Amino acid sequence: MLIRLASAEDRAEIWSIVEPVIRAGETYTLDREMSEDDALAYWLGADKETFVAEENGAILGTYYMRPNQAGAGRHVCNCGFMTRGSAAGRGVARRMCEHSLEHARSRGYRAMQFNFVVSANERAVRLWRSSGFQIVGRLPLAFHHPTRGYVDAFVMYRRL
Amino acid sequence: MLIRLASAEDRAEIWSIVEPVIRAGETYTLDREMSEDDALAYWLGADKETFVAEENGAILGTYYMRPNQAGAGRHVCNCGFMTRGSAAGRGVARRMCEHSLEHARSRGYRAMQFNFVVSANERAVRLWRSSGFQIVGRLPLAFHHPTRGYVDAFVMYRRL
Numbered sequence: 485m486l487i488r489l490a491s492a493e494d495r496a497e498i499w500s501i502v503e504p505v506i507r508a509g510e511t512y513t514l515d516r517e518m519s520e521d522d523a524l525a526y527w528l529g530a531d532k533e534t535f536v537a538e539e540n541g542a543i544l545g546t547y548y549m550r551p552n553q554a555g556a557g558r559h560v561c562n563c564g565f566m567t568r569g570s571a572a573g574r575g576v577a578r579r580m581c582e583h584s585l586e587h588a589r590s591r592g593y594r595a596m597q598f599n600f601v602v603s604a605n606e607r608a609v610r611l612w613r614s615s616g617f618q619i620v621g622r623l624p625l626a627f628h629h630p631t632r633g634y635v636d637a638f639v640m641y642r643r644l
Numbered sequence: 645m646l647i648r649l650a651s652a653e654d655r656a657e658i659w660s661i662v663e664p665v666i667r668a669g670e671t672y673t674l675d676r677e678m679s680e681d682d683a684l685a686y687w688l689g690a691d692k693e694t695f696v697a698e699e700n701g702a703i704l705g706t707y708y709m710r711p712n713q714a715g716a717g718r719h720v721c722n723c724g725f726m727t728r729g730s731a732a733g734r735g736v737a738r739r740m741c742e743h744s745l746e747h748a749r750s751r752g753y754r755a756m757q758f759n760f761v762v763s764a765n766e767r768a769v770r771l772w773r774s775s776g777f778q779i780v781g782r783l784p785l786a787f788h789h790p791t792r793g794y795v796d797a798f799v800m801y802r803r804l
Contacts, residue, residue, distance in 0.1 A: 513717030553760060556788040557673030557797070594794075597783065599759070600713060621781020621799045623757065628716040634754075637717070639781045639799055 490534040497543040544571040561593040598640040647743040650694040657703040704731040721753040758800040
């Protein structure tokens with residue numbers, strides 16, 4: 485699996501990964517009706533470095549990295565990860581996370597923070613914990629899950 | 645003290661409050677060198693409702709409110725507060741906070757979240773606690789304080 489910077493040619497494949505995640509509305513606090521243009525402007529925004537995970541010419545996942553805050557908080561980065569549904573369970577997210585930790589260190593970041601991990605997204609919580617992240621905050625009922633109603637979200641953090 | 649929506653005529657007074665806070669770099673994760681235009685574009689952004697606290701024709705403080713997340717997180721709001729240095733200790737921030745809680749309820753928000761309260765900003769932490777906020781998260785060394793070095797930041801939260 486090759487993890488590389490995304491380019492404009494990857495937009496259609498990235499959208500094919502991002503769209504079902506946004507439409508499902510179970511894991512990200514993004515408007516479920518978000519347009520393709522808005523979603524790609526967000527995921528590939530100028531404030532971010534965006535990567536894709538490629539295997540045999542197919543893109544299986546994508547992630548972005550950005551400073552989580554400006555000014556005196558810019559030494560902590562934030563990332564978002566999405567895996568193609570059909571590639572679930574193959575370790576794509578874990579590989580992207582490992583890549584992101586290494587990349588973040590090379591950029592001089594001192595920590596990585598996830599601002600909003602939906603507690604019901606157990607697979608993600610398990611993966612981030614096993615990747616060295618700790619739950620450092622719990623936001624009570626901060627996410628309106630489409631089938632479970634209001635559920636907590638976690639702030640997760642690890643030093644680099 | 646009258647708390648009302650900010651208008652374009654308030655820009656100069658707002659900047660006279662915001663500038664020293666940004667330049668000091670002790671409480672907000674904003675670039676200390678931020679220009680007036682960028683700072684006002686941020687504080688008065690289209691994603692926000694911005695208020696001023698006025699007394700005898702002088703503006704003593706300002707705050708904004710916005711949804712803290714989009715989509716399934718938009719029922720939680722976020723606010724930022726700044727008080728004019730010369731008006732410190734007169735309860736301006738507390739009055740603005742009370743106003744914000746009432747306004748947030750009228751907008752249908754279910755909770756208010758502060759994403760990044762610098763732990764060294766003891767006055768703010770005390771004020772938010774006494775206004776019903778709890779520390780729900782601690783971000784280790786997430787803020788690079790200009791004189792104290794790396795210090796923790798808190799995530800604070802209260803239901804409405």
